Amino acid sequence: MQITEIYKSLQGESTYAGLPCVFVRLTGCNLRCVWCDSEYTFHGGRKMSADEILAEVARLSPSGGLVEITGGEPMLQERELVPLMQQLIDRGYSVLLETSGERPLQNVPKQVVKIVDVKCPDSGEGDTFHIENLEALTSRDEVKFVLSSRADYDFARAFVETHNLASRVNAVLFSPAFRKDATGARDSLHCLLDPQQLAEWMIADNVPARLGLQLHKFIWDPALKGV
Numbered sequence: 001m002q003i004t005e006i007y008k009s010l011q012g013e014s015t016y017a018g019l020p021c022v023f024v025r026l027t028g029c030n031l032r033c034v035w036c037d038s039e040y041t042f043h044g045g046r047k048m049s050a051d052e053i054l055a056e057v058a059r060l061s062p063s064g065g066l067v068e069i070t071g072g073e074p075m076l077q078e079r080e081l082v083p084l085m086q087q088l089i090d091r092g093y094s095v096l097l098e099t100s101g102e103r104p105l106q107n108v109p110k111q112v113v114k115i116v117d118v119k120c121p122d123s124g125e126g127d128t129f130h131i132e133n134l135e136a137l138t139s140r141d142e143v144k145f146v147l148s149s150r151a152d153y154d155f156a157r158a159f160v161e162t163h164n165l166a167s168r169v170n171a172v173l174f175s176p177a178f179r180k181d182a183t184g185a186r187d188s189l190h191c192l193l194d195p196q197q198l199a200e201w202m203i204a205d206n207v208p209a210r211l212g213l214q215l216h217k218f219i220w221d222p223a224l225k226g227v
């Protein structure tokens with residue numbers, strides 16, 4: 001598999017935010033979100049076998065715990081990734097899969113928690129979610145919308161309502177997009193959509209979703225990789 005990095009940090013998003021987590025970041029993405037903070041995953045990386053990846057995860061977290069498979073878009077390497085995720089589960093890890101949902105998800109092992117980042121219009125990659133994936137979602141999964149405008153918020157709210165999303169999954173997450181060139185100060189001024197504004201919209205509309213901030217952007221320098 002082509003891997004950009006494997007490292008241990010705190011989970012920054014989802015209902016698992018704040019927990020120690022090993023991140024396995026796969027190389028390559030077929031989308032180009034305008035605010036993407038992971039462009040360094042588009043190319044390069046190094047080839048690693050499943051055994052090498054498992055050994056590195058075990059070195060970083062020998063007694064189990066949380067492992068997030070992320071990218072890039074990890075499902076572009078589905079053929080090797082699906083058995084790897086199953087091996088991690090069999091070894092007692094809790095596995096999260098962060099994906100845009102543009103690729104089919106029906107082959108993902110059931111025990112894996114899918115965190116599906118449905119792209120909103122102002123990401124520049126709206127309409128890329130593979131709608132059949134709604135049927136692959138389970139009550140352990142989470143669906144995230146990264147928002148940079150009112151138009152994104154309206155899209156997300158309508159999507160949640162139309163597909164009755166809150167009843168399908170463990171959590172629906174609305175998260176302000178972060179400025180990709182942000183550096184230095186760890187504050188919400190770097191958000192493309194003011195979290196206070198988003199909170200007020202969500203309260204007014206009683207949206208069945210939770211507001212999520214990218215915790216790691218407020219702990220470390222937003223420009224730092226591998227955290």
Ligand code: SF4
Nearest residue numbers: 029031032033036072
């Ligand atoms: S899907 Fe993720 S990695 Fe790919 S361009 Fe969008 S934000 Fe970046």
